[in-house]
Amino acid sequence: MKTVDLVRTAAANTVRSKLRTTLTVLALFVGAFTLTLTTALGAGVSDYVTKQVASLGAGDVFLISKASPTSTGGGPQKYDPATSTASSGTANPLTGSSGTLSATDITTLKNISGLSDVAPISQVSIDWIRAGSSDKYQVSIAPTSSIARSDLTAGTQLDAASSQRQLTLPDEYVKALGLGSASAAVGTTATLGITDLLGAHHEVTATIVGISNASLLSSGAGGNAALVEELAQLQKASSASPDHYQVAVAHFDATATAPQIDALKKRISAEGMSAQTIADQLGAIQTVITGITGVLNAFAIVALLAAAFGIVNTLLMSVQERTREIGLMKAMGMSNGRVFALFSLEAAFIGLLGSLLGAVGAMLLGIPLSAGLAAGPLSGLAGLHLLLFQPTSIVGVILLIVVIAFLAGTLPARRAARKTPIDALRYE
Amino acid sequence: MTNTLPGAVAPLLEARRLSKWYGKGDSRFHALDDVSLSIRRGESLAIVGKSGSGKSTLMHILALLDSVDAGEVLVDGEDARRLSRRAVNRLRNRRFGFVFQQFFLTPGTSVLDNVVLPLTITGVPAAERRRRGMAALARFDLADKARNRATDLSGGQKQRVVLTRALVGEPDVIFADEPTGNLDSATGAIVEDELFALNREHGITLVIVTHDEDLAARCDRQVHMRDGRLVEFTSAPAGVSA
Numbered sequence: 057m058k059t060v061d062l063v064r065t066a067a068a069n070t071v072r073s074k075l076r077t078t079l080t081v082l083a084l085f086v087g088a089f090t091l092t093l094t095t096a097l098g099a100g101v102s103d104y105v106t107k108q109v110a111s112l113g114a115g116d117v118f119l120i121s122k123a124s125p126t127s128t129g130g131g132p133q134k135y136d137p138a139t140s141t142a143s144s145g146t147a148n149p150l151t152g153s154s155g156t157l158s159a160t161d162i163t164t165l166k167n168i169s170g171l172s173d174v175a176p177i178s179q180v181s182i183d184w185i186r187a188g189s190s191d192k193y194q195v196s197i198a199p200t201s202s203i204a205r206s207d208l209t210a211g212t213q214l215d216a217a218s219s220q221r222q223l224t225l226p227d228e229y230v231k232a233l234g235l236g237s238a239s240a241a242v243g244t245t246a247t248l249g250i251t252d253l254l255g256a257h258h259e260v261t262a263t264i265v266g267i268s269n270a271s272l273l274s275s276g277a278g279g280n281a282a283l284v285e286e287l288a289q290l291q292k293a294s295s296a297s298p299d300h301y302q303v304a305v306a307h308f309d310a311t312a313t314a315p316q317i318d319a320l321k322k323r324i325s326a327e328g329m330s331a332q333t334i335a336d337q338l339g340a341i342q343t344v345i346t347g348i349t350g351v352l353n354a355f356a357i358v359a360l361l362a363a364a365f366g367i368v369n370t371l372l373m374s375v376q377e378r379t380r381e382i383g384l385m386k387a388m389g390m391s392n393g394r395v396f397a398l399f400s401l402e403a404a405f406i407g408l409l410g411s412l413l414g415a416v417g418a419m420l421l422g423i424p425l426s427a428g429l430a431a432g433p434l435s436g437l438a439g440l441h442l443l444l445f446q447p448t449s450i451v452g453v454i455l456l457i458v459v460i461a462f463l464a465g466t467l468p469a470r471r472a473a474r475k476t477p478i479d480a481l482r483y484e
Numbered sequence: 485m486t487n488t489l490p491g492a493v494a495p496l497l498e499a500r501r502l503s504k505w506y507g508k509g510d511s512r513f514h515a516l517d518d519v520s521l522s523i524r525r526g527e528s529l530a531i532v533g534k535s536g537s538g539k540s541t542l543m544h545i546l547a548l549l550d551s552v553d554a555g556e557v558l559v560d561g562e563d564a565r566r567l568s569r570r571a572v573n574r575l576r577n578r579r580f581g582f583v584f585q586q587f588f589l590t591p592g593t594s595v596l597d598n599v600v601l602p603l604t605i606t607g608v609p610a611a612e613r614r615r616r617g618m619a620a621l622a623r624f625d626l627a628d629k630a631r632n633r634a635t636d637l638s639g640g641q642k643q644r645v646v647l648t649r650a651l652v653g654e655p656d657v658i659f660a661d662e663p664t665g666n667l668d669s670a671t672g673a674i675v676e677d678e679l680f681a682l683n684r685e686h687g688i689t690l691v692i693v694t695h696d697e698d699l700a701a702r703c704d705r706q707v708h709m710r711d712g713r714l715v716e717f718t719s720a721p722a723g724v725s726a
Contacts (some may be wrong), residue, residue: 058607065604072592384588387549389577390605391570478550481584 057394066401070409073374080363080370081410084457087360088414091453093422093443094356098349100426100444105342107439108207116310118331120165120324121303122155156300157329164327170308170320175281176301178288183249183257185225185277187233187241187264192249195229197287201278207439211242211266214280221283223248224266226276238267252293260286269439306331360457363410364464367403371468375399382472383480396466396473403465404458411457415450494561496657496689497523497546502555504541504712515541516552517712525656528683528690530700533709540585540661542709543693547580547659548572577606581650581688583660587642589634595645596621596630602653620652624678640671647675651682657689658682664699676702 057065070077157176165174184192206213206224214222223246227238235241241264248260262283279287308320317333324331375382382395426443434440504516515538523529523546533539544550545557548564557564559575567575581602589598600608600617608616621627624644629637634645643663650658663679664672676699682688692703700706708716 057605058609061604061607061610068593380586380588381590384582384584384590385601385605387547387576387582388602388605389573389575391573394605476550478544481549481588 057390057398062394062397063401066398067405069374069398070402070405073377076370076373077406077409080366080406081413083363083366084360084407084410084461085414085417087356087363088411088453088457089418090356090359090414091353091456092415092418092445092450094349094352095449095453096418096422096443096445097352098345099446099449100440100442101345101349102342103444104437104440105345116307116312118171118306118308118320118324118333119303119337120157120306120329120331122157122161123325123328123330156302157304158301159299161327161329162301162304165304165306165324165329168320168323168327170312170316170323171306172308174304174306176299177303177305178284178291179302180250180279180284180287180291182287183251185229185233185246185248187235187244187246190233193229193232195225195248196276197279197284198276201276206266206268206278208266208268210238211264213266214278215265216281218280219282220280221260221262221286222265222280223262223283224268224278225264227267227269229277230267235264241267248287250287250290252291253295254293256293258290260290360460364460367406367461367464368467370406371399371403371465372471374402375468375472378472379475379480382475383477383482386475386477387481392473396469399469399472400462400465403469404462406465407458407461408454410461411454414457415454419445419450493525494558495522496525496560497691498558498561499542499546500556500558502542502545502552502557504538504545504550504553514712516545519555519712519714521546521707521714523657523689523691526683526687526689527705528680528692528703530703530706531691531693531709532695532697532700532706534695537709538712539693539709543659543661543691546691547582548576577602578653579656581653581655581658583643583646583650583658583663585662585665587646587666589642589645591633591635593634594630595626595632595634595637598634598645599630599649599652601649606653616652617648620648624648639667640674643667643671643675644678647678651686651688654686655688657691659691659693661693662695663692664694664696 162174162176165171180197182195182197185195186192201214201224208224209227211224214224225233225241225246230236230238230241233241233246235244244264245261246264248262250258250260252258260283262279266278268278308317312320321331386392386395422443422445426441429442430440434442499519499521502516502519503514505512506515507513517538519538519542521542531539531542541550545552548557548559559567564572590601596614596617597604599621600613603613603616618627618630621630624647626641626644626648629641629645634642637645643666647663650660658679660679664675667675679690679692680702683690690703692699694700704719706716706718707714708718
């Protein structure tokens with residue numbers, strides 16, 4: 057029997073017992089539907105994170121923090137104003153470290169060859185922001201905003217080298233502060249209020265240079281070095297308390313290779329600090345997302361395994377029912393191999409039907425759902441398409457299911473192929 | 485067709501001292517006991533006997549559908565055991581046609597698809613299959629039924645479809661197991677006439693298993709079976725060959 061006839065016969069046979077095929081296809085449909093959605097979810101989130109990483113720029117920057125303290129000896133450690141660090145008690149979500157960097161650490165970093173422009177990042181607590189005669193609103197400045205780039209809707213990025221005090225604001229502030237539109241807000245001046253250590257109030261003005269989209273990774277306002285420095289000085293109120301920093305930034309050669317970056321990280325880690333690139337930090341987020349989609353995929357695979365047993369059952373019944381037909385075909389000289397191929401192909405065809413329907417169903421549901429979410433509950437995260445249907449992954453899902461179905465079909469197909477023509481013909 | 489020896493034409497099929505047992509232990513019984521038989525090209529042979537006499541078993545063995553416990557089957561003088569499985573499949577596909585006790589029509593598929601099944605298995609291209617299938621159906625006035633479902637036909641029509649299927653591959657021999665067993669006498673007679681017409685006009689060898697004495701009497705030669713043994717040979721007076 058020619059292969060084309062084999063395929064045609066297999067396809068015709070699957071639609072011969074419609075109810076049984078439909079039920080088996082339904083089981084596969086569930087698996088295909090789930091797998092398509094979860095892979096689309098993974099791809100959507102991954103794509104968003106990647107875009108955010110690209111928008112942050114700063115590929116040549118380390119964020120350096122104190123390594124998590126490891127207790128090496130017994131008892132409390134002696135205080136030394138030059139080296140001792142204050143524990144903030146809570147882990148910093150940005151770096152995962154609870155220690156702070158001291159002035160000595162900064163000096164150490166500056167002495168490491170390969171690192172340039174080492175700068176501590178000061179944590180500033182702003183009370184409020186106001187533009188002109190508007191109401192005062194709470195605001196926070198992201199600590200690393202001076203080195204990262206924001207996803208801007210209007211204006212320009214912060215200029216780290218400028219002596220002008222610059223500010224970028226999330227676009228939700230535009231309306232609140234009565235600045236009209238995003239483009240109109242660029243270039244206007246805002247006033248920031250801050251309370252120093254001694255309780256005195258200060259006001260600082262800054263020029264709004266950019267309006268940013270809200271995003272998963274950079275929330276809050278951004279300030280350039282000049283602004284943050286000014287605020288930090290005011291906050292300290294000329295006190296003589298030792299400087300402590302949550303994070304320091306250091307630049308490295310933008311052309312550095314991965315092993316060179318690793319060597320630098322080891323060097324920094326030897327000094328009791330840990331360095332992470334922006335990509336490392338986002339990698340952690342991506343790992344979590346990958347983990348979640350992995351678990352969802354595992355559920356889908358379990359559904360597919362159940363469906364595979366359904367296929368085995370369906371085809372075993374089919375082989376039983378068509379014993380005489382198999383006998384006739386073998387009596388007429390059909391080889392065992394072709395009989396095997398016929399039944400395996402039937403299974404693969406059922407797999408193809410189920411996976412195609414599942415993938416199409418998932419897209420029919422997912423595309424409007426994703427659009428609806430982007431317009432509604434997730435509108436705060438501009439550029440996020442929760443479900444991203446990639447042709448390659450859909451084809452991959454379909455292929456996977458066809459292969460699973462085919463494998464499930466080999467068991468009944470073997471049984472069919474092994475029947476002797478005469479036993480099959482005598483079967484009542 | 486190939487001849488084993490130049491000058492001497494080997495019989496189409498030859499059975500030598502066939503033995504076949506069924507079952508095991510006490511329930512074991514001798515389905516075929518030392519059966520020897522030779523079938524010449526172009527003759528019509530009836531294998532007659534009561535049910536359980538071993539006549540169907542003999543036919544299955546001659547058609548290389550079943551194995552033997554002792555003895556040998558020769559096709560054109562060549563021992564069938566020496567043929568590869570592939571060669572046996574090819575032989576059954578190209579040179580044998582079958583009419584079984586039941587119709588064995590595939591439900592839900594068209595008459596034409598059923599008829600051309602041997603050609604499909606051979607790998608004949610679809611267009612030629614269709615042409616040959618329609619020509620064979622036309623012979624039995626079934627051309628207008630080609631698109632019908634095979635299972636929707638009457639018993640007589642079904643048996644004619646089965647006959648069409650048996651001859652579509654232009655075989656050398658048709659094995660028919662009780663070809664009229666499921667038919668009323670009128671339809672049975674039509675099917676009989678068609679079988680013998682094939683034998684006369686195309687020289688197709690017939691091996692007919694039956695318990696119907698009238699049908700057997702129309703064959704060139706009859707062999708009678710009882711308890712797995714050949715007990716009687718009869719040649720019809722008008723037989724073409726003795």
